[in-house]
Amino acid sequence: MGKLGVIIVAAGKGSRMGTAESKQYLQLGQKPILVHTLQLFQNIQEVHEIILVVGEHDLDRCRGYVQDYGLSKTTHVLAGGAERQDSVRRGLDSLQQGTDWVLVHDGVRPFVKKEHVFDCLEKAKEQDAAVLAVPVKDTIKVVDSAKRIQSTPDRRSLWAIQTPQAFRLSLLQEAHERASQESFIGTDDAMLVERLGTTVHVVEGDYYNIKITTPEDLPWAEWILNHVRGEGQL
Ligand SMILES: Nc1ccn([C@@H]2O[C@H](COP(=O)(O)OP(=O)(O)OP(=O)(O)O)[C@@H](O)[C@H]2O)c(=O)n1
Numbered sequence: 001m002g003k004l005g006v007i008i009v010a011a012g013k014g015s016r017m018g019t020a021e022s023k024q025y026l027q028l029g030q031k032p033i034l035v036h037t038l039q040l041f042q043n044i045q046e047v048h049e050i051i052l053v054v055g056e057h058d059l060d061r062c063r064g065y066v067q068d069y070g071l072s073k074t075t076h077v078l079a080g081g082a083e084r085q086d087s088v089r090r091g092l093d094s095l096q097q098g099t100d101w102v103l104v105h106d107g108v109r110p111f112v113k114k115e116h117v118f119d120c121l122e123k124a125k126e127q128d129a130a131v132l133a134v135p136v137k138d139t140i141k142v143v144d145s146a147k148r149i150q151s152t153p154d155r156r157s158l159w160a161i162q163t164p165q166a167f168r169l170s171l172l173q174e175a176h177e178r179a180s181q182e183s184f185i186g187t188d189d190a191m192l193v194e195r196l197g198t199t200v201h202v203v204e205g206d207y208y209n210i211k212i213t214t215p216e217d218l219p220w221a222e223w224i225l226n227h228v229r230g231e232g233q234l
């Protein structure tokens with residue numbers, strides 16, 4: 001079956017949140033946002049190891065989380081790079097021998113449902129590459145730099161892409177290698193795999209799997225924690 005590794009990327013600056021403390025370290029209920037995310041994957045039996053990628057200055061703090069919260073599957077805490085893609089690449093380079101499958105997940109998505117993680121992984125095991133996503137609810141326009149609408153894509157074909165994103169490890173390694181050779185930077189891992197000409201499958205998740213990005217996401221995150229997911233019930 002092969003081992004399953006998880007890369008949690010949390011080396012971003014959180015500039016859109018605008019808080020003094022990077023958003024992944026903000027308190028959500030009883031714990032920092034990042035700890036919620038790590039505990040979620042810690043509690044998935046199929047996960048062999050978790051590689052945590054963080055900012056250079058946060059290595060000690062995160063190693064402390066590993067101790068304090070008993071995150072025994074977090075085998076490495078590494079410094080990330082300038083772009084999310086660089087952080088994922090560093091994580092890929094640290095996965096243990098014998099890993100065949102990898103999940104890449106944002107440290108600031110603490111509400112993914114376990115059932116959806118399994119659905120995504122199962123699809124990847126059938127098809128090599130799968131990502132969680134939800135259909136978009138708004139009408140999306142393509143707008144130019146002068147704020148003029150250029151076109152309106154058919155909403156039925158638009159999905160908002162989330163994480164985790166699940167891949168056969170060798171495929172994701174090849175995708176990162178190619179992107180690096182061609183100096184391509186993408187905003188998610190699926191983009192890099194798509195560039196190889198490989199089909200990436202979408203698995204429907206839910207709208208609670210938010211990426212905590214801007215200040216208005218914080219009260220929404222508290223609400224999800226208190227009314228939908230509940231501490232320890234993710
Ligand atoms: N160089 C980077 C940039 C982002 N990330 C991580 O990728 C995830 C998704 O990125 P995003 O929400 O954009 O986080 P930030 O880059 O921190 O946010 P911003 O763009 O507002 O600065 C986050 O968990 C973030 O920490 C990372 O590991 N390394």
Ligand SMILES: C[C@](O)(CO)[C@H](O)COP(=O)(O)O
Nearest residue numbers: 084106161162163187188211
């Ligand atoms: C990977 C991701 O979360 C999928 O929605 C997203 O692309 C990260 O993008 P960001 O620009 O780093 O927020």
